[in-house]
Structures are given as C-alpha cells and as structure tokens.
Amino acid sequence: MKKEEGKMEKIVSLAKRRGFVYQGSEVWGGLSGMWDFGPLGVTLKNNIKNSWWKKFVDDREDMYGLDAAIIMNSKTWEASGHLKNFTEKLVECSKCNAQFRADQLKENKCAKCGGELKEEQSFNEMFETNVGASKDSSSVAYLRPETAQGIFVNFKNIIDSFHPRLPFGIAQIGKAFRNEINARDFLFRTREFEQMEIEYFFKGEEWEKHFEDWRVSSWEWLNEIGLNKDVVHELDVEDKDRAHYSKKTIDFEYDFPFGRSELFGLAYRTNYDLTNHKLDYLDDREGERFIPHVIEPSFGVDRIVFALLNEAYTEDELGGEERVYLKFKPNLAPVKVAVFPLLKNKPELVAKAREVFEIVRKEIPQTMFDDNGNIGKRYRRQDEIGTPNCITIDFDTLEDDTVTLRDRDTGEQKRIKIEDIVSSISI
Numbered sequence: 001m002k003k004e005e006g007k008m009e010k011i012v013s014l015a016k017r018r019g020f021v022y023q024g025s026e027v028w029g030g031l032s033g034m035w036d037f038g039p040l041g042v043t044l045k046n047n048i049k050n051s052w053w054k055k056f057v058d059d060r061e062d063m064y065g066l067d068a069a070i071i072m073n074s075k076t077w078e079a080s081g082h083l084k085n086f087t088e089k090l091v092e093c094s095k096c097n098a099q100f101r102a103d104q105l106k107e108n109k110c111a112k113c114g115g116e117l118k119e120e121q122s123f124n125e126m127f128e129t130n131v132g133a134s135k136d137s138s139s140v141a142y143l144r145p146e147t148a149q150g151i152f153v154n155f156k157n158i159i160d161s162f163h164p165r166l167p168f169g170i171a172q173i174g175k176a177f178r179n180e181i182n183a184r185d186f187l188f189r190t191r192e193f194e195q196m197e198i199e200y201f202f203k204g205e206e207w208e209k210h211f212e213d214w215r216v217s218s219w220e221w222l223n224e225i226g227l228n229k230d231v232v233h234e235l236d237v238e239d240k241d242r243a244h245y246s247k248k249t250i251d252f253e254y255d256f257p258f259g260r261s262e263l264f265g266l267a268y269r270t271n272y273d274l275t276n277h278k279l280d281y282l283d284d285r286e287g288e289r290f291i292p293h294v295i296e297p298s299f300g301v302d303r304i305v306f307a308l309l310n311e312a313y314t315e316d317e318l319g320g321e322e323r324v325y326l327k328f329k330p331n332l333a334p335v336k337v338a339v340f341p342l343l344k345n346k347p348e349l350v351a352k353a354r355e356v357f358e359i360v361r362k363e364i365p366q367t368m369f370d371d372n373g374n375i376g377k378r379y380r381r382q383d384e385i386g387t388p389n390c391i392t393i394d395f396d397t398l399e400d401d402t403v404t405l406r407d408r409d410t411g412e413q414k415r416i417k418i419e420d421i422v423s424s425i426s427i
Ligand code: GAP
Pocket: 145, 146, 147, 148, 178, 180, 187, 188, 189, 190, 191, 193, 195, 197, 262, 263, 264, 265, 296, 298, 299, 300, 301, 302, 303
C-alpha cells in the first residue's frame, strides 16, 4: 500500500477547521495523546456508536447492554493479568532522554538524535490514581485500559437479573485509557479513547463456530459504515504477538494514511477471564456447572472515526472549481440535510426557508439551517463537512412551492415540490 503524501495533514486540518476534532487542551499548549471532539465530531461518533449498538444489541435477542464504571477495584486488574502483563518495553536515549517503545524502533539507537539507548525497561501502561483522601497502596486504583473487564465482573449480575441461556453476549461502549509510550498518528494511538466491545459467552467446544459468526457479522457492520475489503484486511496474529489472554486473534487492519495498521480486533479469550474472576455458569436444564468461553470483537471508536474521515476525504473539480468534500455514507453524516434561503436579507425567503427547515427536521433530525455567506460558500462548507443533501429556497419557491435539492457527490440539482421533499431524500 502506498502512503498518500500530505493526506494526514489535510485530514487533521479539515477536522479542526470544520469542528470535528481539536487538539486536547490546545490553549495551554496541548496534552500529547488527547483529542477533543467538536460538535460535528461528537455527532459523527454518536452515529457510529448508534449504528454499532443497533446492529449488535438492539437488533438481536441474545445481547445485553452495559455501562460499567471506569474505575474498578484494583483486584480486577490483578485477576485479569493486566498488572503483570499490560506492559511495553521502554527504551530511553542517554543523550536527549527521548523515550520509545522498543518494538517500534528500527535501529538500536535513538530515532531522534542517534544517541545511545539506555537499558530496556518494562513499563505498565495503566494510568494509576487514588480513590479517596489517602494516598497509600490501599487506595491505588487504575483507569480501565479496556472496557472488557467491566463486562466480565458483571457476568453474574446479568445472569441473576435476566437468566439468559448460552450462547449470549454483553456489549459495552465506553472510555478506556492507556499511558502509551508514544501517542502518535492523530486518533490512531491516543491515551484516552473509546471502545465498543462485546464478550460473547458459549460452551468451549463451540468456539470455532462463534469465531466465524463474529468474523462475518463484523464484516457486515464494516460494510454498513462504508469500509470494504479494498481497504480493510484480515491479519491472523501470530502466537508471539497475541495478548496474554488470547488463543486466536484476527486483527482487521485498515490502510491509514501513515500505513496499514489495526482498526479493531477479534479474539478468542477462552475462559481465561471468567476463571480468574472465579465466575461460572449453571446450565439448569443439563444440571451442569462450567466456565463459559468467550469471543471478543473489540472496536476502537476513534480509529473508526479516523478511517471514515480518511475514506470520505475526496478532492475533485465541480463546475470548473476545485473542491474538497467528505463522501460519508448518508446514515453517518453528522449533517444529513442543510436548508438555505437563497438570500439572507430577504425576509420572505428566510421565513419560507425556516418553514421548510421545520418540516424536514421533524422527519430527519440531523438537519441544519444555514444562511451564512453566499450560496456558493454554503455549498462548499456543506461539502467539506459531508452533508449529502442541500435544499435551497428561492423566489420560485414563493410562487410554486418547489425547492432545489442538491446532491453532494454530483452537485446535481433537482426541482422538487415541498410536499415531496422528505421522501426524495435518502439517508
Ligand atoms: N479488550 C481487548 C482490547 O482492548 P486491544 O487490541 O488492545 O484489545 C482493542 O484494543 C481496540 O481498541 C483496538 O483495535 C483499537 O481500535 C482500540 N485501541 C487500542 N489502543 C488504542 C489507543 N491507544 N488509541 C486508540 N485506539 C486504541
């Protein structure tokens, strides 16, 4: 895969300019590995999360939703193996003190100044904090590095409340935190991010069937959001590279502007976690007690946002002018429809445009009213944020109750009756 020169910078710049993603704490010089989502970024993220939740929770009978606390009893991380194993090899330059992950260095010298490296150390990437007023070892707690453990420790609660039969799954969307040695590449490797995770429980001998089912439904969802096999590739992760809990992992890799890298992972975690949390399952029909195994599809919301921005980013020429537009699938676009009066200083046009705006937004919630600048500027701005439909109210509208509907990708405009406008918009 060839890297696309300058694309990363263009995406980061558009994301900031148009209110998708800002550098965290920017006015104070920023904080490495932290990003803030602006109004359009939040909506894009919500659209991604809602589409995921609908497919994997609402549209299924075997899934239960959960929203567990971010800070958990420290014993959780002892049991899960994270206190011991959630480490990376850290190396530091003896000359300029730059720090690197050993596995990301191409040569045995500092990648910044070429200086000698100090001896390798193990670095645990969990963020540590204290709960309550005392700051001793008994109050130490960690921000969760994966949402998954919140699911495992609630396994018994869900069983006691709902008595589900195997196989069934628990899904959760929430923040996770990792004190990455090298936060890098925009939203790709950050220190605070969001995961959408599922733990799907079943009898151990059925693992291959469930792994395959989740591989297939992961692809279905990817296609729904506009990521297909031209840009996402499966990588069967080798034994030595798998997480400590996994017996099989497929990484779904995406062609990011900086190169091919993990978008999300699908892992067979066996019964490792439930065993360590001392939890099991009673099949009352068979009178059998055992520890279920799990398949875990684990999606990173921020990496999906990055991939979708990269996929959508398009430069072309329209009407003899160069333009940039985001070719989001309409169901994900943060603004689905923009409604404009042709001229902002004609009260009768503004009033009519407001009337049309109210009609449309009742049916299509992510609709906005825009009367900023001239019509050409509005089209360019809406193209740049990926709005698939623009409606313009002009003087003919006042005569015959028709409006123009403009398509983002082709720039084509059609004249449509106001009463037909909602049914003419596909989202
Ligand atoms: N529960 C399994 C787990 O956490 P992981 O491969 O370490 O597995 C799952 O993380 C997903 O979370 C990754 O595929 C990625 O999408 C996202 N992710 C992990 N670390 C990240 C980071 N530092 N920044 C942004 N996303 C991250």
